[in-house]
Amino acid sequence: MNNIFSLLKKNARQYGMVIALVIAMIFFGILTGGVFFRPVNLTNLVLQNSYVLILAVGMLLCTLTGNVDLSVGSIVCFVGAVCGVMIVDMHLNPFLAMFVALVIGAGIGMWQGFWIAFVHVPPFIATLAGMLMFRGLGQVIMQGQTKAPFPKEFQVISSGYIPDILGGLTIGGSTLHLFSIVIGLAIVAFIIVHEVSTRKKQMSYNFDLVPRGVWIAKLAAIAVSLMAFTVVFALYRGLPNILVVLGILIAGYHFVTTRTVQGRHIYALGGNAKAAKLSGVKTEWVMFWIYTNMAVLASIAALVFVARLNAATPKAGQNFEMDAIAACYVGGSAVSGGIGTIIGAVVGGLFIGVLNNGMSILGVSTDWQQAIKGFVLLAAVAFDLYSKAKSAK
DSSP states (O other): HHHHHHHHHHHHHHHHHHHHHHHHHHHHHHTTTTTTGHHHHHHHHHHHHHHHHHHHHHHHHHTTTTOTTTHHHHHHHHHHHHHHIIIIIOOOOOHHHHHHHHHHHHHHHHHHHHHHSSSSSOHHHHHHHHHHHHHHHHHHHTTOOOOOOOOOHHHHHHEEEHTTTEEEEEEEEEEEEHHHHHHHHHHHHHHHHHHHHHHHHHHTTOEEEEEEEHHHHHHHHHHHHHHHHHHHHHHHSBBBBHHHHHHHHHHHHHHHHHHHHHHHHHHHHHHHHHHHHHTTOOOHHHHHHHHHHHHHHHHHHHHHHHHHHHHHHHHHTTTHHHHHOOOHHHOOOOTSSSSOOOHHHHHHHHHHHHHHHHHHHTTTHHHHHHHHHHHHHHHHHHHHEEEEEEHHO
């Protein structure tokens, strides 16, 4: 029992937000009389927060260095405006327009990364300049107009669903998408195999391991949760396309940050930049690619947002950077850098999305929603500082 408590204490940052997310979902499920857990609402929850989760994945790398990127919302506006002109006005092929948008995003990231990494302009100032610059350029391109509508092959990015190639199964008047269930089972099987393999490898190196019972309970909780949500999606229209995009991004970046040399360099830079440089880490290039990557992900978020809205507007992307930053810090990223995970940032983004969705269903005004989110962010950062001060004693 003492081992379990010490494990939870050691990983309070990792598990605390997951527990808070579960509690928040149950809380809103009770207050809304079950409306929150309806398949259509949970599907909309993912669709409405997909762009924030994409931005949070990139922002996590910025926060690992002890910095943030204030320009991502403006990049969403600018790239969305360019897409609107290319697709709606110029009738360019949507797939070619998406490729051009990603190239533009990479160019913006390299521009900002150059000033940050090689001219040593503080990231706060460089991205603040980018926020003003690209917001202004986006509005210049739009000229106060809204570009719409977009072709269906473009909209399918954010509003399409994986087709059920196995046919549907009718249960109580609802159609269950079997192919979505198969995908969910495959994901659960992959996670179990991966966890078993990881535990065996840790045992071979005599690492301190989670008690077997706790480990099995953790795996069971993950499997049951994933399958429960898969069934919910399957009872509506199946798994959304954007969920596949999110899954690929989350898995890819989780692998990069935990299993690659580049990922270790990012954590080393955030932990102690001078020591990392003395150890041979090319810190300037690490910073350059972090901010280039952030702008590319912001471009992907722009495509997702425009496809979801089916319109490019001059006001797109407002406060997106704040939501992404909040997702990282609420999800356990340290203010000073060096601590944080991709999964934590995603959980933090989902927590904020649950707050927004639940309060909207309850009819809470947007003013109170902003105030409550601000308090949650403040509490998360205060907890981080308190934990750090306590561990230093």
